[in-house]
Amino acid sequence: MTGMTVSRSPISLHRLAGPSRGVMLTAALLGSTLMPAAASADEPDYCPDRPGIGTPACTLEPGRASVEIGMGDWTLDKDRQERQDVFEAAELLVRYGVARHAEIQVGWTAFGWSRTRDRMTGDVEHRSGSGDATFALRRNLLNPDGSGLSIAVMPYISLPVGRQPIGDSDWAAGARVPLSYELSDKWSLVTTSQFDAAVDEDGDGRHFAFDEVVGASLKIGEALSATAEYEVTADHDPQGHSVAHVSGLSLGWQPTKDLQIDAGANAGLDRDAPDLELYFGLSRRF
Template sequence: MGRKARSAGMVAAALIAASPALADDDDPRFCPTRPSIGGSSCTTEPGRVHVEASFLDWERDDQSSQREDRIVASDLLVRIGVAAKTEVQLGWTAFGQDRTRDKESGEIETIRGTGDLRFALRQHLAGEKGKPFSAGVEAFVTAPTGKYPVGDGTWGAGVIVPVQYDLTEKVAVSFTGEADAAPDQSGSGRHFAVSGITSLRYKFSEKVTTTAEFSLERDQDPEGHETRALAAVSTAWRPTKTLQLDILAVAGLNRNSPDFRLVTGGAILF
């Protein structure tokens, strides 16, 4: 855990150290995608950069024959504004560890490595400041720079379509649809996967926001078709106008879903 803790600490220190110099901006468009498991139509302003990071991401999947624990540290996403309503994204997982324990034999297998590179283009389609409705589209491709199970082992691609409606100044509902050419578990091909995420967001104040979500995903991997159902709750705190710290908890609702996931991280706008 020492290496992961150092990586998380370095990222956290960088975010906090950079925040005072940026706190005097009048009204920056600061709209991190995290910690929600859904998407967002909000894009980075031209000439500015969002940097988002997971300090620690732990997922547990407890099955009848084995228990799997996956830990990811320094999961980075960089969003760069290139036009008034367009941004490009680069994502990468700096470190991941997958630990599997066989319950019958007690044998433990641990795999460590880096994750895949993710390239994306996000376009804001509808919605202006002060208007209740917004929508966008995001297309992405992943390059196999990491090995399974930290990485996918082959390239993948997909399209994300998020829509949101603000019911009041404090309450908003949203839906994110996604269709992927997802990498096969074998690492040698791709298959169709589709998901939908429904979200309810409540803004306690300008600094604190909480979001509850429900996700349903259908995955048609050749090794076994599965439907996964998840429930999530997250909270974001913004001590300044350009810095966010957040936490996300996800629970599996059926036997095909991982049992639990806990993510801590943050975002900063340059």
């Protein structure tokens, strides 16, 4: 809301007599000053998907959009046989509020590059490409601004527009159930449960996978927040079942109410998980 406009028509001012005119002009000026402040105070805080492992339960207001970009992401995964480094850039997520409790999402990784070195022979393989396109609907069930106890359901589907190792080479689908609970004005608990029809490792067919993320978020100041998370993934791939454990720490800084800059790190806790991931990015609400 841009506020009230005070009429400056000579006829309108002429019809107002002495003290009455002064009182009404003062009231109008105060109204034009206070109304934008009230609208700003009523607007929900910006709640990007980035950073972190889990997914927030909040949704955007109707007609508002959020563009979130992973500027850089490096993942290291090594064992006795080989070492693989994967770099991703321009990881894009666009969110749009379609109702007070619902938003739609489109995600895509524009570019990725991998380097795999055989630790026995020293041979190196390089591969590059783009990622798959993901489409999702997030339907909030309680408190769409993320306050108090907030919960949502989020079905999604990914289409194989990319190629391995950045894309999966086949379609996949699943659903997430994010939940958050504010313990105080500084501390919040966050969880995300995910059920997937994940693509097989050979890129042909699908299998069941389950993922659970639990964490705690701390609001350090008016603009800075930190989140610590733990993730466990049970993957029932036909070529070998695995259970991976990962810990993560991320920071989000919002210098303005519609802009966030973030960075994070994830560390694998067992041999089935990637050893290390470092990333940074930014988000902007429109």
